[in-house]
Amino acid sequence: MQxxxxxxxxxxxxxxxxxxxxxxxxxxxxxxxxxxxxxxERYVSLINCNVRIPSFITGLTGIxxxxxxxAPPADQVVPELxxxxxxxxxxxxxASFDEKFLRAESARxxxxxxxxxxxCSLKLSRRVFPxxxxxxxxxxxxxxxxxxxxxxxxxxxxxxxxAEVLLHIGRHLEHSYGLGPVDPALLVSVNxxxxxxxxxxxxxxxxxA
Numbered sequence: 001m002q003x004x005x006x007x008x009x010x011x012x013x014x015x016x017x018x019x020x021x022x023x024x025x026x027x028x029x030x031x032x033x034x035x036x037x038x039x040x041e042r043y044v045s046l047i048n049c050n051v052r053i054p055s056f057i058t059g060l061t062g063i064x065x066x067x068x069x070x071a072p073p074a075d076q077v078v079p080e081l082x083x084x085x086x087x088x089x090x091x092x093x094x095a096s097f098d099e100k101f102l103r104a105e106s107a108r109x110x111x112x113x114x115x116x117x118x119x120c121s122l123k124l125s126r127r128v129f130p131x132x133x134x135x136x137x138x139x140x141x142x143x144x145x146x147x148x149x150x151x152x153x154x155x156x157x158x159x160x161x162x163a164e165v166l167l168h169i170g171r172h173l174e175h176s177y178g179l180g181p182v183d184p185a186l187l188v189s190v191n192x193x194x195x196x197x198x199x200x201x202x203x204x205x206x207x208x209a
Contacts (some may be wrong), residue, residue, distance in 0.1 A: 001172035005181035007035040008119065012159035013101050014061050016051055020104035024166060027063050029077065030155035031084050032163050039163055043084040043097045046071035061153045066154035079103050087114045089184035093137045093162040095120035119187045121166050127190055127198040128169050137161060140200045144168050177206040 010032045017024030027046050033041040046063070048071040058064050071077075081102075091097035091151065095118050102113055125135050132143050136157060141148065146164045148157055169187075174180030188203065193201055 001039045001171075002181045003037045003167050003174070004034065005183050007033050007040075008091050008166065008184050009033050009085045009088045009115070010039075010091045010121075010159050010163040011085070011098050011102070012092060012155045012162065013098050014057075014063055014153070014155050015101060016049075016054060016057055018097075020101050023051075024101075025051045026074070026101055026105055027053065027057070027061075027068050028155040029081055030159040031081060032156075032161055033084075033088065034167065037167065039160070041084075042156070043081060045077050045080075047074050047077045048072065049074045061155045063154075074105060075109055076114060078109055080113065082106060082111060082113055085115055087116050089117040089188070090115035091119040091121055091162070091166055091187075093121045093158070093165070095122070101130060117184055117188045118133050118173055118191075119166070119184060120191055121162050121169070123191050124169055124187060125165060127193065128172060130195050130198075137165070161209065173202065177202045 007122050013026045014028040015024050015026050026049060028046050029044070031043040032039045046067055048068050052070060053063060053065045090099065099118055106113055122135050123131070125140055132140065134140060141161045141164070145164060146161055146168065148161055170182045173182050179186065190198055190201065
């Protein structure tokens with residue numbers, strides 16, 4: 001079943017910290033292209049940014065200094081990642097976090113991302129399912145009946161689950177509002193609305209469709 005009418009690339013970075021402005025760098029990336037209601041293509045890599053991996057990051061993710069020291073360099077991975085994303089819509093769980101790292105790492109190489117829109121699956125979940133207790137990826141996926149296939153806090157595993165969350169939202173919009181296949185631009189619009197306005201907005205879109 002085609003859930004979205006255009007491809008969406010779900011991305012997840014593991015990083016050395018919370019802010020590229022404070023010198024934090026990427027250590028791993030997964031980018032999964034969603035089309036035709038499933039993940040059809042993926043780009044996954046550890047990344048060597050020539051930085052020290054804090055012990056608490058290794059404890060959280062399992063990514064060690066030795067793993068990144070032997071990984072492909074950022075000046076190889078980042079251009080390959082940008083080429084993979086192309087001009088598709090980009091998505092992530094807490095998308096502003098991942099996009100700021102993508103832009104920062106691209107800028108270091110004199111490059112710029114070309115994605116045409118950003119969808120935050122965390123914000124979207126809050127607006128479409130306002131009754132849930134938690135929107136952290138692990139808790140959210142459990143509430144929606146989505147299982148991690150491997151360890152959390154690794155890029156591919158987190159991106160896989162976030163992609164399933166996004167597909168779950170797309171199917172919900174089709175079943176509840178008749179909005180299928182969903183235009184990614186609609187998801188971008190919902191992201192920007194106050195939660196209280198989302199239901200009326202989607203009903204209006206349903207009538208228009």
